Amino acid sequence: MNQATLSNTQATTATLKALKCKECGEEYELKATHVCEFCFGPLEVIYDYSLLSRTVTRESIQAGPNSIWRYRSFLPVTTDNVIDVGTGMTPLVRSHRLARRLGLNKLYIKNDAVNMPTLSFKDRVVSVALSRARELGFTTVSCASTGNLANSTAAFAAHAGLDCCVFIPADLEAGKILGSLIYSPTLMAVQGNYDQLNRLCCEVANTHGWGFVNINLRPYYSEGSKTLAFEVAEQLDWQLPDHVVVPLGSGSLFTKIYKGFNEFVQLGLVEGKNVRFSGAQADGCSPIAEAYKQGRDFIKPVKPNTIAKSIAIGNPADGVYAVEIAQKTNGNIETVTDTEIIEGIKLLAETEGIFTETAGGTTVAVLKKLVEAGKIDPDETTVVYITGNGLKTQEAVQGYIGEPLTIEAKLDSFERALERSRTLERLEWQQVLV
C-alpha cells in the first residue's frame, strides 16, 4: 500500500463519528441499527468534518484507487479491509446527439449501466454495506430488493465468501432473477410487491441476526450513493453541475447525491452553488411526485403498477426528504407513462449508444418532459443519472424494436433484403412527413 492510501485509511478510522437521527438528532453507536428508539426517525452516519478537512485534498483522493474507494474517508468503514472489485468511476459522457435532440447545450450522462460487477448503481451501496457488514461480524447477508440490489448483494457475497439470502417480488424480469441465481444465493421470490416483502424482511432481520443491507445496515448502505455525487464533481473538473435528474425509488439515492455535493462544498473541494435536484418516477408508482405536486410533507403509500419495477416502491422510506430537497433547490419531481419510459430507453440507445433499463428510460423521459416544459434551461450544466442496464429488462422493449432481416448466405439475398429495408425506411419517412 502506498503512502497516500495509508494516510487516507488513517483519516477514515478517526473521521467516522456516530449514527445520528435525522429527525431528533439523538446519537447512536456505529452498530447495525437504522431507526431512532425515541422518535422512529431514520439514522444517518456523521463524520468529523473538521478533521476530514485537514486530511482530505483533491490530490489525496486522486492518489486513491480507480473505484468508489478513492472516497473512503467519506464512507462508513473503519478498517482497510474493504471489498473493492472496481465498483464506480463509471463514465461521465458529454452528450451531443441526445443534447441536440432535446435542445440542451451542456448535457452529461452519468453511465452506471456499466457499473461493476452487476451493471447498476446498486454495486456502490452494496460494496459499502458488505464491507461494513464484515467489520460488524455478520456472516449472512440479505436484502429486500426490487431486483438490482439482489443481483449486487448476491455477487458481492459470493466474492467475499458470505452466506446470502435475498428477497425479490416473484414477478420480476427474467434477467433480474437469473442475474441473482447465477451467484447461488438463497433466492426468495415473494408473492407480493416490494412493500410487502420489505415488511417480511424487517421481521426476519429481527429474528435471524442477518445483515440486511437496506434494513439494519441501511445507514451504511445508503452512504455508498454519495459516490455518484463525488465522481460527477471530480469528472466535471472539481465543479458542481447546475441541475441533476435522478430516478426515485425509495428516494435514498436522490438524498445521498445531495449529501455528497454538500460534503464536497463543506470541505472546500468544490465551490458551493445551488444544484437543482429533479426526480423521476413512473405514473404507475409516483407517491413522491404526488406529495411534491400537492405540497404535502408526508407520503401517501400507493400500490405500484408499472414496467419500471426497479423503482416501484409504493411506500418510499426517504420520500419526504426527497420532496424537501426538490423544493429547496428549485428542482422538480415529474412522472411519465410506461409508453414514455419505453420511448426514453429507445431515445437514449439511438442517440448515445447506451442501453438502459426501465429506471433509466423513466429518467430520460422525465428529462425530456422537463425540457419541453421549460423547466431546464438549455445552458444549465445538466447531469442525467443512468442507474441500470437494459439487458436486464428486455421484456420492457420486446415488440418495440424491430426484427433482424433473415437472409440466405448469398449476395443476392442480401441485396434484396437491403433494398427492401431501404424502401421501408423511405415509406416510414414519408409517413412522418405527411
Ligand SMILES: *Cc1c(COP(=O)(O)O)cnc(C)c1O
Ligand atoms: C434501486 C434503483 C433505483 C432507486 O434507488 P433508491 O435509492 O431506492 O431511490 C434507481 N435505479 C435503479 C436501476 C435501481 O436499481
